[in-house]
Each structure stands twice: as structure tokens, then as C-alpha cells.
Amino acid sequence: MSHKTAYSCLALIAASLLSTSAFSQPEPIRIGFMTVRSGALAAGGKQMEEGLNYCLQERGGQMAGRKVELITVDTGGQPATTRTRAQELVERSKVHAIIGPLAAFEALAIDDYIKQVGVPVVSPSAAAEDMTQRKPNPWFVRAVGTSAQANHALGEYAAKEMKLKRVATIGDDFAFGHETTAGFQRTFEENGGKVVKKLWPPLNVADYGSFISQLPTDVDAIFASFAGGNGLRFLQQYAEYGSPVKVIAHMTTVDEGILKSMSQEAVGVISSGWYSATQDAPGNKEFAEGMRKAYGADPGYYSVGAYTACAFVDAAAKAVEGKVEDKDAFMKALRSVKLDKGPLGKVSLDEFGNPIMDVTIRKTEMKDSRLQNVVIKTYPAVTQFWTYDQKEFLANPVYTRDYPPAKNLGN
Amino acid sequence: MRRFIPFMIALGLVALLPLVSPSDFYINLASQAAIAALMALGLNILVGYAGLTSLGHAAFPGIAAYLVAWLSTRGGLGPGPAAVLAVAGTFLVAGLFGLLALRATGLGFVMITMALCQIVWGGAYRWTSLTGGDNGLSGVPRPFGDMLTPTTFLWLCLIVLAVAIIQIGRFAESPLGVALRGTRDQPRRMSALGYDVWRIRFVAWLVAASWGAVAGLLYAWYHQFVSPHMLAVTASAEVLLMVVAGGAGTLAGPLLGAALVVLLKNLASIWIDRWVMLLGATFVFIVLIMPDGLAPGLMHLRERFRKRMASPTIAPPLAGQERIDG
CATH class of the missing domain: 3.40.50.2300 (Response regulator)
Structure with missing residues (x-):
């Protein structure tokens, strides 16, 4: 093989590599979802899944122009299991953000872990006061109020x-x-x-x-x-x-x-x-009607929590133009999220990551x-x-x- | 010592897992299995060797985990001193519980161990100012600082597990261990022969509790969080399940059982939504096919296989059959 042909071969290969990377889809945004499908809390878990699915459908399965891959895990309502599931999401599935878990003791069980690995977590229902008060976590944001807020x-x-x-x-x-x-x-x-x-x-x-x-x-x-x-x-x-x-x-x-x-x-x-x-609230009428149509019942605490958590992630992903791989920027965007409409109407977050609504x-x-x-x-x-x-x-x-x-x- | 060689080879292979594991997830899973195995080994002393079925074994890991968590967060101690105090504290409580629980045997023992564990659970759940109630204690500091990566933590667990296997294996074969099995099979004859049945059982109880306490330390350091859930009846039942499914009264049984439960619970759930059902079906299968548990069942299979290889046409002699079944 002459030098010329060798070079042209290399050029061809390089060109083909370039073109595939240029035309291939960007990697999806991977979101881990921790719910409860077994045990006493399963009813709430099901409503969370409905709220989250509704949110993703509304956005056509996309956030900031990137496809969303949802990885759902069942914590069984057990703190120890929750921790293992969180590790599965972070270490095995390499998610960019986690929505969940359901119960306060589950959220507390992964509190230290999410600090160590630095993964943004949006809680759709855990209301324990101290998680956004005396023991704040820079990687934790809440899409519901604290227990006593209302x-x-x-x-x-x-x-x-x-x-x-x-x-x-x-x-x-x-x-x-x-x-x-x-x-x-x-x-x-x-x-x-x-x-x-x-x-x-x-x-x-x-x-x-x-x-x-x-x-x-x-x-x-x-x-x-x-x-x-x-x-x-x-x-x-x-x-x-x-x-x-x-x-x-x-x-x-x-x-x-x-x-x-x-x-x-x-x-x-x-x-x-x-x-x-x-x-x-601005946006609630459409939301409640859509949920009623899709699931045959009014949305409640859990479905709205999961929907709002998903909307937070969406808004933050948009704010960083889909570059969720930059964890620090993504987290910063998540903590300064502001929604103008939706089931809760106007929502913003305080310095601890808890909603003002x-x-x-x-x-x-x-x-x-x-x-x-x-x-x-x-x-x-x-x-x-x-x-x-x-x-x-x-x-x-x-x-x-x-x-x-x-x-x-x-x- | 020769009979420990297969165990050490198995643990050595698990220690090499970080070389091939694509992510920390599987390494952490192995650590969890090792901690569960430690609890199951301890309970096996009671269930397998002493014939005392306890439904409250979670109390010991639970007390130790709460103690080390409290002492090293609110108590202001370092992880080392906190660990020593936690094990000592658990040992004392276990002594007290032993005085109460060992008055009974059989069904009474099951009930009283469960009740004692429930008392501890109730304390953890209701004494909110001390235990944080159902929100638990979080932020438990780990020992050895930055040296403790998932890999080194797995090695720590495996080293502790190896020590436990050797200690419990030697204990079971020692005169005291033989006497313990004697009290399981013929307590009255043992008593008539001059053995102090109660004292032998008490020693076994304390050994079981101590390994439970060590498992509790590792649990608290692994999760860095303790909550009343680890003291619930289901937690005790899960350890018992590991022992029974693996094979009570054998050294390999609790290890197999613990690995099976932890892997089914955490690995199967990745691919199967209804993993709880799978767990149930697996245990029904074990009970049907290998009523003595995995370890004796597998030995049984090997024996049969060997016999068939040796004499493929002639049916095995009746005496041999009897020995296997009996």
C-alpha cells in the first residue's frame, strides 16, 4: 500500500468517525426515580409514578432537547434498601439526577451518600423539617413543603x-x-x-x-x-x-x-x-384536567410532588442548556429554579432548597x-x-x- | 485448620472482585453480603448449634449500631473508642437479655427473643430525643478517614468475616461446642451427665450477640445511618431466613444464605419488578427441594452424583441411603 492510499484511508476513517459523532443523537439525560411499589407506602408510590409520567409525557420525553431515560427503582420503604438502590442508580446506571425517595427516613438514609458522590436529588414527598433546616444538604432540593409549612x-x-x-x-x-x-x-x-x-x-x-x-x-x-x-x-x-x-x-x-x-x-x-x-394557580386547571383524563382521579400530594420535582429538573436542565454533565452548574441551576406556572403556581426555592409557595x-x-x-x-x-x-x-x-x-x- | 481453606479461597476470590467489577455498585453489594453473613453466622450458633430459634437477633446489630452512631455523632467520641464502647455495651445488654431469654426454650424462646427485640425497637422509635425517632441518626463518621474506599471497606468486612468463620468454626468443634450440640439434642441427658446446660447456652448466646454487635458496627459504618427499621421483626426474620435457607448448623450455610438473600434482594430487583415474589418463590423452592437448606442440600446432591458415577448400574445399598436421610 502506497503512502497516498494509506493517508486517504486514514482520512476516510477519520471522516466517517467525525460524521457519526456529528449525526448521532446526544446521550439521553438519565434520571433515577426512587419509588415504593411494595408495602404500606405503595399507594403513594403509584401516585408519584403517575405524576412523573404525566410530566415526562407533557414534555414529549425530552428535557432541554435531550431525550430522557428514566430508571425506576423500588425501595420497598426500607432505609437500607433505599441506600443500595441509590448506589445502583449512581454507580451502575450513572444517573444525572435522582427524583425520590418517598419517605423522610428513606431520604435521610441516603443523605450522607448523596453528599459524598455529589448527585442532585429532588425530593417529591419527603417533608422532614431538618433536611432543609438544621442539616441542609447542598445536593438536596425539595419539591414539597416541610411538614409544618402549611x-x-x-x-x-x-x-x-x-x-x-x-x-x-x-x-x-x-x-x-x-x-x-x-x-x-x-x-x-x-x-x-x-x-x-x-x-x-x-x-x-x-x-x-x-x-x-x-x-x-x-x-x-x-x-x-x-x-x-x-x-x-x-x-x-x-x-x-x-x-x-x-x-x-x-x-x-x-x-x-x-x-x-x-x-x-x-x-x-x-x-x-x-x-x-x-x-x-396559573397552570393548575390544565394540569388537574389532564391528570383526571389520564388517570381518572384528581391529583394529590404525591402526584403533584413528583410532577413538580420533574418540572424542577426540566427547568434546571434548560437553564444549563442541557449540559447536565456539569454537576456543579446543574445543581446551582436546580437550586435557583423558579416556576411561573404549574400545579403550585409560582414557586421558587429558598437558600436551603425548600420551596416558597x-x-x-x-x-x-x-x-x-x-x-x-x-x-x-x-x-x-x-x-x-x-x-x-x-x-x-x-x-x-x-x-x-x-x-x-x-x-x-x-x- | 485445613477445613477452613475452602472458605478462605472463597473469601479471597470475593476480595478480588474490585479488579473485575465495572462499578462500585457490585463491590458495595459484596460488602453488604459480608455484613449479612456475619449476622447470620452469629445467629447460626443459636439456631444451628444450640437449637434455640431466635426471632430477635436484630437486637444485637441494632444496639451496637445505635451505640456507635450516637457515641460518634452526639457523644463526640472518635469512631475507634465509640466502636469499643458499642461492642462492650451490646455485650452487657446481651448478658441481661440472656438472663431473661434463656429461661425459655422452643416456642417460648422464639416469643421472648422477639419481645426483647421489640422493646429495643420501641426505645429506638419512641425515645426521640436520644435516637431521633423514626428519622434515625445520620452522619455516622467512618473510621480510617479517606483510606476507606468501597474496595478497602469490602476488604475490612472480609477480614472480619474470615476471623468470624475461624472463631465460630473452632468454637463449634471445641469441647464446649460439642457440649452445646449435646444440649440441643439431649438437654436432660446432658444435665444428668453433669453439664450445666444453662451456662453452656449462655456462653453460646454471648458469642452470637458479640458477632451480631460487630456486624452492627460495620452496618453503621457502611450505611452511616441507623433507624428503627433495622430493629424491626422483619429484620430479625430476614437473618433467620438466611440461616434456615442456607442450612442451620453448618458453617457454609449462613454464608450461602446471606449471599442469596442480599443478591436476590438487590440484584434481581434491577431486572425484575416483582422481586419480592421471586424471593418468596425461591424460598418455597429451597424448602421443597432442599428442606435442610442450601449447604446440606448441595452436599447431598454431590454425594448422590458421586455414587452414581461410582456404580452407575447397581442401586446404592440401603444402609448408605439410610445414613444420608437420617
């Missing part, structure tokens, strides 16, 4: 506008129940109300009867904070006991995800939250032959710190069963 508003509303004086609380006996109840108690008592009794039924209690019989009937209202299917069971049993007292609640107690299984017992419940399928007070009503949470008041741009000074708020211990202390028990 209840600060409800506490003030109950004392100032509903003029309630004495309230008894009942909530799931785990961190989420403790934190939500504590947030309500704090603003309610600071505005002149009194929490006179606090009950904590175990998460998996078979029967609420013994707890309902301990609930006083001479109070102005019962504050209920239940997660998963527990709100449904509590309200049904409370109705069987004649519902002697009005119920006010955290959003998950009357979440759209379980509202479809309820009937008369939920009517009249006043709750607070950052999402209601009926809320008049409108919180509404809603009343559950039967409308169009289905139960809906109808908005009666909107608190605009609520942060996780409510009206408190951020420094002071963070200097206090995190909300628990006993903090803030309830000084009016038994009154």
Missing part, C-alpha cells in the same frame, strides 16, 4: 378567623405527625389558642376507637394529622362515633389521593396545604358529585419559616412530640 398558616387561621379557643390534636405517631402537629400548635397558641390534649395513635393501629373515645367533646375542634390511608380510616371511624366536634386537618388527612375513597365523613373538614386540585386554607365539599378541597383563603409566598426570623427559628430545636412544649394540656 400548618403554621392553619394555626393562625384557626385562632384568628375561626376564633377557636381550645383544640385537641390527634396525629400519627411518627416524625411527620409530630412535626405537622407541632407547627399547628405553635402558631395556634401564639395567637391565643390552647391545645388541651394531644393523642398519638401508632402508625399501624388497627382501630381508632380507643383513641376517639379519649378525644374530648367539649373542645372547639380536633386537629388531625394523618398520612397515607390513615386519614380515611380515622375520619370514617370518627363519623361512626357521630363526629361530635368539627375537624381541622393537615393536607394529607384529606389528600385527593384518598379523598376519592371517602364520602360524607370528609365533608366540612377545614385543612391547609400547598396544593388542592381546585386551586386557582402559596399556602391555602381549604374546605372539603361535595361538588360535581365528587369530594373537592375548595379554597377559602390563600396565604401568598409562604416559606418554611412562616413569619419567624430564620436565625431564631433555626436556633430552636426541631419540632417533635414535645417541642414546642404544650403548656395548656388538661385546661
Whole structure:
């Protein structure tokens, strides 16, 4: 072979290599999705999958002009498994971002790991206060509020506008129940109300009867904070006991995800939250209608969380023009995400990666032959710190069963 | 020592995994299997050698993990001193639990071990100011600083596992270990022969708890997070499953069982959505085909294969058959 032919061969090969790289598709953006498909949390996991799929379909399976490859893993609701699944996503599938996990203890189980490997994580539902407060993680962003974010508003509303004086609380006996109840108690008592009794039924209690019989009937209202299917069971049993007292609640107690299984017992419940399928936020009408069409039910806490998480990732990917491989720039974009429309309307993130968004007070009503949470008041741009000074708020211990202390028990 | 050679070769091969593994994922999976094997080996002393089926073995790794996590985060100790104190603390609690649990045998023992583990679980779940409740304790610092990569962590786990295999293997063959198996098969005769059955069982209980505590340390360092889930009944049941599926009363059984459970749980789920069902089906299969567990079942198969090779036409003598079955 002469030199000339050898060179032309090389040139040909080089040209063909160049042309294939020029015409080939850019690599897809790989997103890991941690959901729960087995166990007690599986219902929420399914709704998360619906919200996420809807988001991706809406975007034609693309973000910032690149195809999206979704890698879904099932954590089984176990912290140890969650950690292994996170490793699978990061080390084996080499994802650019993770949406998930579902439960707070799952998110906490991978907290250190995501710091070590530096992978952007957007939480679609884990609400544990400290993850964006006293133990912030630079790689963690939340697409839902903290446990107490909406209840600060409800506490003030109950004392100032509903003029309630004495309230008894009942909530799931785990961190989420403790934190939500504590947030309500704090603003309610600071505005002149009194929490006179606090009950904590175990998460998996078979029967609420013994707890309902301990609930006083001479109070102005019962504050209920239940997660998963527990709100449904509590309200049904409370109705069987004649519902002697009005119920006010955290959003998950009357979440759209379980509202479809309820009937008369939920009517009249006043709750607070950052999402209601009926809320008049720019973009929510189309979203709620689309979800109803696709899945036959109103979207709720989990589906909206997953949708918003996906929208955050999309917005951040656009901000870096699809260059999600530059982790630091991508994360920076993710932390400064701002959405103008969508189910939550206007959303931005605070310096800890927690959303600042409108919180509404809603009343559950039967409308169009289905139960809906109808908005009666909107608190605009609520942060996780409510009206408190951020420094002071963070200097206090995190909300628990006993903090803030309830000084009016038994009154 | 010769009978440990196959184990050491197997562990040595696993230690070479980082050379061929395409990502850290498989190395970490091997570390998890080693930690699980450590728990299963400990429980096997009770279930296999002492004939005491415990449904509360997660208590020991759990207590040790919580202690090391608390001491090295909120207690302000270094990982080393925290680890020593955690193992010592677990040992003390195990002694106390042993006094209670070893009053019973059989079904009573199952129930009381489960109850004791539930007490620990309840403490971890409800004593929020100390344990962080169901949010657990996170940010557990690891020992050896930057030297601890996935590969070196795997080696650390394998070294500990090798020590455990040798210690437990020697323990089982020692006069005390033989006496322990005696108390399993004929407790009354052993008692009549002058053996202190309770004391022998108590020693076995403490050895099992100690290896559980060591496994708990590695667990806490691996996950850097502890939560009440590791103390749940399902966690104890999973360790028991490893022992039973692998073969109780053998040294290789718990290792095989642990590897099987960890790999099925974490590897099969990559390709199969319904991995929980696969896990169940696998155990039904093991129970049907190899009721004594994987390790004895495989030995059994090998024996049969060898016999068939030796005398392909003549049926094996009845006496031999009996010995295998009995």
C-alpha cells in the first residue's frame, strides 16, 4: 500500500468517525426515580409514578432537547434498601439526577451518600423539617413543603378567623405527625389558642376507637394529622362515633389521593396545604384536567410532588442548556429554579432548597358529585419559616412530640 | 485448620472482585453480603448449634449500631473508642437479655427473643430525643478517614468475616461446642451427665450477640445511618431466613444464605419488578427441594452424583441411603 492510499484511508476513517459523532443523537439525560411499589407506602408510590409520567409525557420525553431515560427503582420503604438502590442508580446506571425517595427516613438514609458522590436529588414527598433546616444538604432540593409549612398558616387561621379557643390534636405517631402537629400548635397558641390534649395513635393501629373515645367533646375542634390511608380510616371511624366536634386537618388527612375513597365523613373538614386540585394557580386547571383524563382521579400530594420535582429538573436542565454533565452548574441551576406556572403556581426555592409557595386554607365539599378541597383563603409566598426570623427559628430545636412544649394540656 | 481453606479461597476470590467489577455498585453489594453473613453466622450458633430459634437477633446489630452512631455523632467520641464502647455495651445488654431469654426454650424462646427485640425497637422509635425517632441518626463518621474506599471497606468486612468463620468454626468443634450440640439434642441427658446446660447456652448466646454487635458496627459504618427499621421483626426474620435457607448448623450455610438473600434482594430487583415474589418463590423452592437448606442440600446432591458415577448400574445399598436421610 502506497503512502497516498494509506493517508486517504486514514482520512476516510477519520471522516466517517467525525460524521457519526456529528449525526448521532446526544446521550439521553438519565434520571433515577426512587419509588415504593411494595408495602404500606405503595399507594403513594403509584401516585408519584403517575405524576412523573404525566410530566415526562407533557414534555414529549425530552428535557432541554435531550431525550430522557428514566430508571425506576423500588425501595420497598426500607432505609437500607433505599441506600443500595441509590448506589445502583449512581454507580451502575450513572444517573444525572435522582427524583425520590418517598419517605423522610428513606431520604435521610441516603443523605450522607448523596453528599459524598455529589448527585442532585429532588425530593417529591419527603417533608422532614431538618433536611432543609438544621442539616441542609447542598445536593438536596425539595419539591414539597416541610411538614409544618402549611400548618403554621392553619394555626393562625384557626385562632384568628375561626376564633377557636381550645383544640385537641390527634396525629400519627411518627416524625411527620409530630412535626405537622407541632407547627399547628405553635402558631395556634401564639395567637391565643390552647391545645388541651394531644393523642398519638401508632402508625399501624388497627382501630381508632380507643383513641376517639379519649378525644374530648367539649373542645372547639380536633386537629388531625394523618398520612397515607390513615386519614380515611380515622375520619370514617370518627363519623361512626357521630363526629361530635368539627375537624381541622393537615393536607394529607384529606389528600385527593384518598379523598376519592371517602364520602360524607370528609365533608366540612377545614385543612391547609400547598396544593388542592381546585386551586386557582396559573397552570393548575390544565394540569388537574389532564391528570383526571389520564388517570381518572384528581391529583394529590404525591402526584403533584413528583410532577413538580420533574418540572424542577426540566427547568434546571434548560437553564444549563442541557449540559447536565456539569454537576456543579446543574445543581446551582436546580437550586435557583423558579416556576411561573404549574400545579403550585409560582414557586421558587429558598437558600436551603425548600420551596416558597402559596399556602391555602381549604374546605372539603361535595361538588360535581365528587369530594373537592375548595379554597377559602390563600396565604401568598409562604416559606418554611412562616413569619419567624430564620436565625431564631433555626436556633430552636426541631419540632417533635414535645417541642414546642404544650403548656395548656388538661385546661 | 485445613477445613477452613475452602472458605478462605472463597473469601479471597470475593476480595478480588474490585479488579473485575465495572462499578462500585457490585463491590458495595459484596460488602453488604459480608455484613449479612456475619449476622447470620452469629445467629447460626443459636439456631444451628444450640437449637434455640431466635426471632430477635436484630437486637444485637441494632444496639451496637445505635451505640456507635450516637457515641460518634452526639457523644463526640472518635469512631475507634465509640466502636469499643458499642461492642462492650451490646455485650452487657446481651448478658441481661440472656438472663431473661434463656429461661425459655422452643416456642417460648422464639416469643421472648422477639419481645426483647421489640422493646429495643420501641426505645429506638419512641425515645426521640436520644435516637431521633423514626428519622434515625445520620452522619455516622467512618473510621480510617479517606483510606476507606468501597474496595478497602469490602476488604475490612472480609477480614472480619474470615476471623468470624475461624472463631465460630473452632468454637463449634471445641469441647464446649460439642457440649452445646449435646444440649440441643439431649438437654436432660446432658444435665444428668453433669453439664450445666444453662451456662453452656449462655456462653453460646454471648458469642452470637458479640458477632451480631460487630456486624452492627460495620452496618453503621457502611450505611452511616441507623433507624428503627433495622430493629424491626422483619429484620430479625430476614437473618433467620438466611440461616434456615442456607442450612442451620453448618458453617457454609449462613454464608450461602446471606449471599442469596442480599443478591436476590438487590440484584434481581434491577431486572425484575416483582422481586419480592421471586424471593418468596425461591424460598418455597429451597424448602421443597432442599428442606435442610442450601449447604446440606448441595452436599447431598454431590454425594448422590458421586455414587452414581461410582456404580452407575447397581442401586446404592440401603444402609448408605439410610445414613444420608437420617
